[in-house]
Amino acid sequence: MAMKPVxxxxxxxxxxxxxxxxTALALGFLWAGGWVSPHRLTQRRxxxxxxxxxxxxxxxxxxxxxxxxxxxxxxxxxxxxxLSAASVFRRGQRTPVTGRFALAGGSPFQxxxxxxxxxxxxxxxxPDGQEWRTxxxxxxxxxxxxxQEFNDLQLASQPDPATGKPDPTRANAFRAAHPWLKTAAxxxxxxxxxxxxxxxxxxxxxxxxxxxENGTKTAVxxxxxxVQGVAPAAGYxxxxxxxxxxxxxxxxxxxxxxxxxxxxxxxxxxxxxxSQGWAEDDRQIDAGTLTVTTVxxxxxxxCTGITFDPLILPQGIAPSGDPVLxxxxxxxxxxxxxxxxxxPAAPAVSPVSGAASGxxxxxxx
Amino acid sequence: MSCEKSFSLPSRVLHxxxxxxxxxxxxxxxxxxxxxxxxxxxxxxLHRSLGIAVLVLAxxxxxxxxxxxxxxxxxxxxxxxxxxxxxxHILLYALMIAMPLVGWGMxxxxxxxxxxWGQSVxxxxxxxxxxxxxxxxxxxxxxxxxxxxGLVLLHIGAALFHGLIRRxxxxxxxxxxxxxxxx
Numbered sequence: 001m002a003m004k005p006v007x008x009x010x011x012x013x014x015x016x017x018x019x020x021x022x023t024a025l026a027l028g029f030l031w032a033g034g035w036v037s038p039h040r041l042t043q044r045r046x047x048x049x050x051x052x053x054x055x056x057x058x059x060x061x062x063x064x065x066x067x068x069x070x071x072x073x074x075x076x077x078x079x080x081x082x083l084s085a086a087s088v089f090r091r092g093q094r095t096p097v098t099g100r101f102a103l104a105g106g107s108p109f110q111x112x113x114x115x116x117x118x119x120x121x122x123x124x125x126x127p128d129g130q131e132w133r134t135x136x137x138x139x140x141x142x143x144x145x146x147x148q149e150f151n152d153l154q155l156a157s158q159p160d161p162a163t164g165k166p167d168p169t170r171a172n173a174f175r176a177a178h179p180w181l182k183t184a185a186x187x188x189x190x191x192x193x194x195x196x197x198x199x200x201x202x203x204x205x206x207x208x209x210x211x212x213e214n215g216t217k218t219a220v221x222x223x224x225x226x227v228q229g230v231a232p233a234a235g236y237x238x239x240x241x242x243x244x245x246x247x248x249x250x251x252x253x254x255x256x257x258x259x260x261x262x263x264x265x266x267x268x269x270x271x272x273x274x275s276q277g278w279a280e281d282d283r284q285i286d287a288g289t290l291t292v293t294t295v296x297x298x299x300x301x302x303c304t305g306i307t308f309d310p311l312i313l314p315q316g317i318a319p320s321g322d323p324v325l326x327x328x329x330x331x332x333x334x335x336x337x338x339x340x341x342x343x344p345a346a347p348a349v350s351p352v353s354g355a356a357s358g359x360x361x362x363x364x365x
Numbered sequence: 366m367s368c369e370k371s372f373s374l375p376s377r378v379l380h381x382x383x384x385x386x387x388x389x390x391x392x393x394x395x396x397x398x399x400x401x402x403x404x405x406x407x408x409x410x411l412h413r414s415l416g417i418a419v420l421v422l423a424x425x426x427x428x429x430x431x432x433x434x435x436x437x438x439x440x441x442x443x444x445x446x447x448x449x450x451x452x453x454h455i456l457l458y459a460l461m462i463a464m465p466l467v468g469w470g471m472x473x474x475x476x477x478x479x480x481x482w483g484q485s486v487x488x489x490x491x492x493x494x495x496x497x498x499x500x501x502x503x504x505x506x507x508x509x510x511x512x513x514x515g516l517v518l519l520h521i522g523a524a525l526f527h528g529l530i531r532r533x534x535x536x537x538x539x540x541x542x543x544x545x546x547x548x
Contacts, residue, residue: 004441010530018525022518033395042399129487131478147401305496306476311406315484319406326405341500
């Protein structure tokens with residue numbers, strides 16, 4: 001066998017061919033990761049925009065940062081079973097639930113106020129390891145239609161460093177550039193406000209598909225409607241944690257209940273746009289009852305080390321084409337990874353389940 | 366014709382199948398880690414399923430490697446290159462097995478269910494629910510992906526160097542023109 005040098009002489013064209021393939025792959029990789037497209041909206045940019053409205057506190061959720069954990073169960077009544085094969089809807093099926101009540105916004109220490117957006121997030125733990133997670137808000141529609149609009153709205157809402165308040169010219173510019181969101185903004189601004197977490201209605205906002213045993217798909221939205229009586233919001237309250245204290249007192253004195261009301265899309269409803277409400281006369285199904293029995297601190301609580309990713313769905317529920325769903329799922333995962341690697345301060349509201357703690361006891365009785 | 370100088374047919378099939386899947390996985394993975402677009406969900410579903418496929422195929426391939434050992438590198442290659450080639454292949458195998466396990470483990474630690482192929486299979490958790498461990502493994506998944514991608518580029522560059530510059534039959538031993546002797 002003739003001995004060959006380790007690097008024999010070869011034409012420039014051959015060397016070019018050796019180098020070009022790995023280089024092309026490397027460039028493609030950078031493109032796929034968004035590093036060569038600075039204008040592409042990424043998970044990091046959405047989190048940075050949220051952080052521009054209210055800076056991120058280490059260890060806490062990047063939005064809906066102030067919250068408490070709850071537990072309870074959901075009992076299906078069979079009414080939704082013809083539309084969805086999910087076991088959670090079966091008549092008499094009792095599914096354990098872990099949840100979280102929270103206020104929208106990036107600060108875990110913000111003061112409670114009647115008009116701040118309240119949320120209820122739930123994790124239904126179905127048999128055989130399946131899960132259904134849903135994050136719901138007490139607004140009638142979502143303020144935007146797409147992830148890009150969400151990002152632009154955050155940037156338009158960021159406080160002016162000089163005044164500490166949102167710059168009205170930015171907000172007006174956003175409104176002028178998005179006339180199709182005017183109706184949603186009006187509906188959100190003029191929504192009726194209930195007195196607290198316990199008597200509030202929480203809506204999925206995004207649409208989903210119920211999948212029946214035979215594979216038939218039905219577009220739906222859902223809401224948790226309180227069984228306990230609804231009172232209108234009172235005026236200014238001095239206690240910065242009054243909403244959470246009342247919720248804690250309510251749950252510790254009696255179980256709170258909500259009916260899961262499923263709305264079936266009518267022929268004129270827009271399915272994949274959460275900023276548009278559906279017709280008033282759509283068919284509604286009372287699918288079962290949520291019972292919340294315990295409340296506790298987020299610190300080490302059962303709702304803290306998970307994310308209420310709206311695309312964690314059981315058999316029988318599937319995503320719709322709503323573009324906000326994918327964005328929520330993706331950004332929640334990145335936020336969850338970021339906060340889980342950080343050391344949080346103690347949360348503002350730390351009720352002790354089963355007994356009123358020093359903090360939760362407070363001024364109210 | 367000398368079969369012992371090229372890779373066996375099962376080795377070649379496994380190599381090229383995994384080459385396509387792993388490259389796709391790396392691109393999908395880095396896209397998933399940044400996008401907020403509408404393709405996120407179906408690509409994540411695919412990523413989980415293909416990841417487990419890589420794990421299974423890598424184990425099959427390891428067993429296959431013991432049944433059909435790879436042909437030796439040309440004698441005249443200097444020992445340092447032979448050692449480098451050997452080390453990079455060990456690392457490639459290690460990463461083909463570690464990446465899916467880290468991915469599966471991080472989802473377990475993060476409290477995520479791990480469904481495959483839609484909802485048809487639900488994998489069990491392989492680690493306890495621990496958010497700090499989830500955050501750590503999520504970073505490790507990224508770092509190992511960059512390491513794997515770098516190794517893949519090196520591997521492709523080296524293969525093309527053998528095929529186009531040295532023309533010593535090393536590249537051919539893994540292509541369909543096998544049976545061609547290494548010179």
